[in-house]
Amino acid sequence: MTTRTPSRPAPAALPATSRSAGRAVTGAAVRQVRRGTAVVAAVCGGLTALVVVQYRGLDGAVGIGSLTALAENPAIRTLFGPPVALDDPGGFTVWRTGTVLAVLVGTWAALTATRLTRGEEEAGRWDLLLAGRLRLRSLVARTLVVVLAAAAVTGAAAGLGLLLAGAAGPGAAVFGGVLAGTGTVGAALGVLAAQLLPDRRSASGLAVAVLLGGLLARMVADGVPALGWLAWLTPFGLLGRAAPFATDRPAPLLVLALLAAVPAVLAVVLAGGRDLGGSRVAGRDRRTAHSRLLTSLPGLALHRTRRALGTWAAGLMAYFLLIGLLATAMTDFLRANPFFARLAAQAGFAQLGSVEGYVSALYALLAVPVGVFAAGRIAATAADEAAGRLALLYSLPVGRSRWAATEAATVAAASVVLAGAGGLATWIGTSWVGAGLGLGDALAGALGVLPVALLCLGAALAALGWAPAAVLPIGVLPAAGGYVLLVLGDTFGWPGAVRWFSPFAHLNAVPAEPVDVAGGLGMLAVAGVLALAGCLRYARRDLLG
Amino acid sequence: MAVPSPSAPAVRTEGLGKRFGPTEAVVDLSLTVPPGEVFGFLGPNGAGKSTTIRLLLGLLRPTTGSAWVFDAPAGEVARAHRRLAYVPADVSLWPSLTGRECLDLLAGVGPGTDLAYRDQLLERFALDPDRRARTYSSGNRQKVALVAAFATRAPLLVLDEPTSGLDPLMEREFRACIAEAAERGQTVFLSSHQLAEVELACSRVGIIREGRLVEVTGLAELRRLRRAEVVADLSTPAPELQRLAALPGVSDLRWPTPVRLELSLTGPPGPVLRALADADVAHLEMREPSLEEIFLDYYGQGPA
Numbered sequence: 001m002t003t004r005t006p007s008r009p010a011p012a013a014l015p016a017t018s019r020s021a022g023r024a025v026t027g028a029a030v031r032q033v034r035r036g037t038a039v040v041a042a043v044c045g046g047l048t049a050l051v052v053v054q055y056r057g058l059d060g061a062v063g064i065g066s067l068t069a070l071a072e073n074p075a076i077r078t079l080f081g082p083p084v085a086l087d088d089p090g091g092f093t094v095w096r097t098g099t100v101l102a103v104l105v106g107t108w109a110a111l112t113a114t115r116l117t118r119g120e121e122e123a124g125r126w127d128l129l130l131a132g133r134l135r136l137r138s139l140v141a142r143t144l145v146v147v148l149a150a151a152a153v154t155g156a157a158a159g160l161g162l163l164l165a166g167a168a169g170p171g172a173a174v175f176g177g178v179l180a181g182t183g184t185v186g187a188a189l190g191v192l193a194a195q196l197l198p199d200r201r202s203a204s205g206l207a208v209a210v211l212l213g214g215l216l217a218r219m220v221a222d223g224v225p226a227l228g229w230l231a232w233l234t235p236f237g238l239l240g241r242a243a244p245f246a247t248d249r250p251a252p253l254l255v256l257a258l259l260a261a262v263p264a265v266l267a268v269v270l271a272g273g274r275d276l277g278g279s280r281v282a283g284r285d286r287r288t289a290h291s292r293l294l295t296s297l298p299g300l301a302l303h304r305t306r307r308a309l310g311t312w313a314a315g316l317m318a319y320f321l322l323i324g325l326l327a328t329a330m331t332d333f334l335r336a337n338p339f340f341a342r343l344a345a346q347a348g349f350a351q352l353g354s355v356e357g358y359v360s361a362l363y364a365l366l367a368v369p370v371g372v373f374a375a376g377r378i379a380a381t382a383a384d385e386a387a388g389r390l391a392l393l394y395s396l397p398v399g400r401s402r403w404a405a406t407e408a409a410t411v412a413a414a415s416v417v418l419a420g421a422g423g424l425a426t427w428i429g430t431s432w433v434g435a436g437l438g439l440g441d442a443l444a445g446a447l448g449v450l451p452v453a454l455l456c457l458g459a460a461l462a463a464l465g466w467a468p469a470a471v472l473p474i475g476v477l478p479a480a481g482g483y484v485l486l487v488l489g490d491t492f493g494w495p496g497a498v499r500w501f502s503p504f505a506h507l508n509a510v511p512a513e514p515v516d517v518a519g520g521l522g523m524l525a526v527a528g529v530l531a532l533a534g535c536l537r538y539a540r541r542d543l544l545g
Numbered sequence: 546m547a548v549p550s551p552s553a554p555a556v557r558t559e560g561l562g563k564r565f566g567p568t569e570a571v572v573d574l575s576l577t578v579p580p581g582e583v584f585g586f587l588g589p590n591g592a593g594k595s596t597t598i599r600l601l602l603g604l605l606r607p608t609t610g611s612a613w614v615f616d617a618p619a620g621e622v623a624r625a626h627r628r629l630a631y632v633p634a635d636v637s638l639w640p641s642l643t644g645r646e647c648l649d650l651l652a653g654v655g656p657g658t659d660l661a662y663r664d665q666l667l668e669r670f671a672l673d674p675d676r677r678a679r680t681y682s683s684g685n686r687q688k689v690a691l692v693a694a695f696a697t698r699a700p701l702l703v704l705d706e707p708t709s710g711l712d713p714l715m716e717r718e719f720r721a722c723i724a725e726a727a728e729r730g731q732t733v734f735l736s737s738h739q740l741a742e743v744e745l746a747c748s749r750v751g752i753i754r755e756g757r758l759v760e761v762t763g764l765a766e767l768r769r770l771r772r773a774e775v776v777a778d779l780s781t782p783a784p785e786l787q788r789l790a791a792l793p794g795v796s797d798l799r800w801p802t803p804v805r806l807e808l809s810l811t812g813p814p815g816p817v818l819r820a821l822a823d824a825d826v827a828h829l830e831m832r833e834p835s836l837e838e839i840f841l842d843y844y845g846q847g848p849a
């Protein structure tokens with residue numbers, strides 16, 4: 001086993017028959033997913049309904065000629081997916097929120113799946129269940145079914161939100177189906193990765209990487225006509241192919257079901273042939289070379305951060321390289337179609353017509369993954385605590401605030417590296433197509449989003465002190481919540497008092513505009529206060545685990 | 546800070562209490578362990594041993610009272626933990642690190658480790674340090690923590706049920722290490738739920754039950770707690786065995802059937818065995834009762 005013996009009894013006492021044992025397992029899994037499902041379903045339903053309602057307020061004056069131009073522009077297609085049915089409230093909503101919601105639902109489903117399978121196994125809670133009559137394969141299968149169902153519920157919620165807001169029925173059904181399908185693909189990938197890899201963290205990483213690799217594949221498919229077929233291999237591409245509110249095609253939904261079924265079946269098959277606690281790709285169990293980092297606190301912090309940093313940096317660099325490569329296509333298009341420049345400005349993308357404006361708009365997106373990375377590292381610390389892995393460390397002369405501060409400093413430095421890597425990749429891309437963006441400008445813009453990411457770090461540390469079970473959701477709130485708040489506020493003209501609460505309202509569009517020094521310093525100050533208060537509280541509360 | 550005086554107690558608690566919601570895990574616990582002593586902290590499961598130890602290490606905040614380690618308040622870990630080493634009840638390690646990496650980390654961050662002694666301990670506990678922690682059984686994880694703790698030569702060793710995952714051979718090695726530590730003058734605070742274990746290793750024992758320290762005794766008094774449950778099945782009824790009740794150390798003689806007798810025995814078993822030798826005994830069983838059963842007998846239903 002990887003961790004210690006279970007600190008809590010398994011959710012269900014050992015029942016007499018495998019039938020009732022199975023039901024107990026299903027019941028326990030349902031209890032573990034219901035809260036997250038409710039939250040994600042509320043976001044999906046609420047956001048789609050809100051956008052439909054607000055779109056009506058725009059009194060859409062989108063002409064058919066502009067529409068065609070938009071649909072044909074490779075940059076638009078690459079970044080946001082093929083825009084179809086923008087003249088329809090539902091169609092506009094799908095284009096505006098579809099990719100974001102698909103990423104949310106798919107990632108959440110994948111993480112939930114690895115948590116319920118490899119996470120429970122790692123914590124030793126499956127030992128007790130399997131001491132009864134249940135076999136590993138049926139345990140995995142039952143958990144998989146629960147997560148698949150949870151993912152389907154969130155898709156249904158999005159469809160319901162569209163319907164209730166008055167969008168057309170078939171379109172709402174197709175969009176709901178695509179979201180549900182994306183969630184089930186994520187869930188199936190999560191369970192599959194949990195059979196392949198020996199620990200939850202790497203299983204989560206693999207599942208999310210494959211899923212988001214699909215997003216990149218979709219971007220390539222929509223940008224390069226010769227590779228258009230790639231879209232059929234990823235949920236994000238199938239969203240465009242299904243074209244909700246335009247053609248409402250059912251075939252992509254069937255392909256999506258197949259994309260989920262293959263990893264799901266594979267996962268159950270692989271579960272049948274392995275031992276509890278074992279994995280298909282085990283890695284080496286023995287290693288004589290040992291890391292030299294592991295002799296000091298900063299070394300340990302670095303050791304814990306570097307692999308995650310490498311993975312995130314690789315993903316972000318691939319994405320921003322693509323952003324850079326698209327720069328000229330996008331700016332040329334927006335200069336030629338002032339109507340869309342206005343529409344983009346309304347959606348919070350001002351000055352998309354210049355390369356500086358274009359990259360600065362996309363750098364705002366960079367704040368979200370960097371913030372999620374930072375919050376995720378602190379969440380890993382909280383998970384280590386809950387699993388009892390910090391007890392030995394804290395029996396040394398190591399104050400808890402000292403360790404938290406060491407980790408926070410390492411994560412802050414890693415965030416700088418991550419943002420810098422995004423800027424560098426953008427610069428490489430823009431230089432390739434000769435868009436004329438300076439390296440200094442590219443880096444300044446990317447590093448400019450750091451106050452938002454550090455706000456996430458501060459919020460995560462505060463959560464570590466006061467709500468250690470909710471470090472990740474609280475930590476990502478400033479970036480993810482703030483981004484959604486600002487985009488909605490800009491699109492629908494919400495009052496400035498509402499916008500003020502979004503950290504993005506205090507960022508200028510660097511490099512198109514000068515850095516908002518006061519805003520940046522203000523956010524850093526808030527982040528610092530949150531971090532300090534969190535560390536102090538962390539040192540004073542009871543240690544879990 | 547000033548070096549603590551040599552006579553400062555290794556462990557001192559005053560009115561220490563911890564409440565988890567409605568559960569009173571530890572109540573008004575006052576205890577002093579002088580330096581150099583091997584102190585047993587004996588109590589059944591759920592008595593509050595681990596909670597007391599976690600309070601002593603500053604991992605938990607007390608609801609009432611305070612604790613000191615060599616006169617350093619338990620909450621000031623940077624000071625208090627310079628002079629102790631800890632083995633948790635349930636050792637969990639980072640799964641991807643090897644045993645050696647865990648040991649190096651503890652040695653590198655801790656206040657000092659005797660590396661030569663550590664290699665010797667690895668050998669003695671037959672631990673392969675080049676395996677990743679995820680492949681270790683709970684006993685092996687416990688060995689990693691034990692090796693790290695003994696190798697520090699810290700003046701105070703705090704060990705929370707450290708033998709729960711060890712096999713008998715390793716338990717013997719563990720007791721040898723405790724004896725060596727005692728010889729070097731280290732203080733040992735050893736929690737256990739096994740009477741036999743503390744009897745073998747400790748010179749003084751504190752008994753905790755339902756969160757309260759009910760007694761602190763020497764080994765001699767502890768021995769009176771010790772008893773065996775004897776069950777004998779006879780081939781033919783033997784009424785003369787009724788005289789067993791009069792033998793020294795025998796109490797609670799029962800006859801569930803005419804051919805089965807049960808009794809509780811404290812002290813040496815010689816007289817009882819001699820008496821049984823004359824009868825036609827088909828099957829004899831001697832069982833050591835659990836700590837909870839012993840305590841129930843000795844201290845009655847509720848805490849003293």
Ligand SMILES: Nc1ncnc2c1ncn2[C@@H]1O[C@H](COP(=O)(O)OP(=O)(O)O)[C@@H](O)[C@H]1O
Nearest residue numbers: 565568570588589590591592593594595596597
């Ligand atoms: N973190 C906790 N939350 C709630 N109750 C706890 C917690 N830790 C221990 N307890 C309770 O406190 C009591 C003492 O537990 P513990 O100190 O672990 O006992 P021991 O180590 O002697 O077996 C038990 O009733 C246990 O259930």
Ligand SMILES: [Mg+2]
Nearest residue numbers: 594595634706
């Ligand atoms: Mg305990």
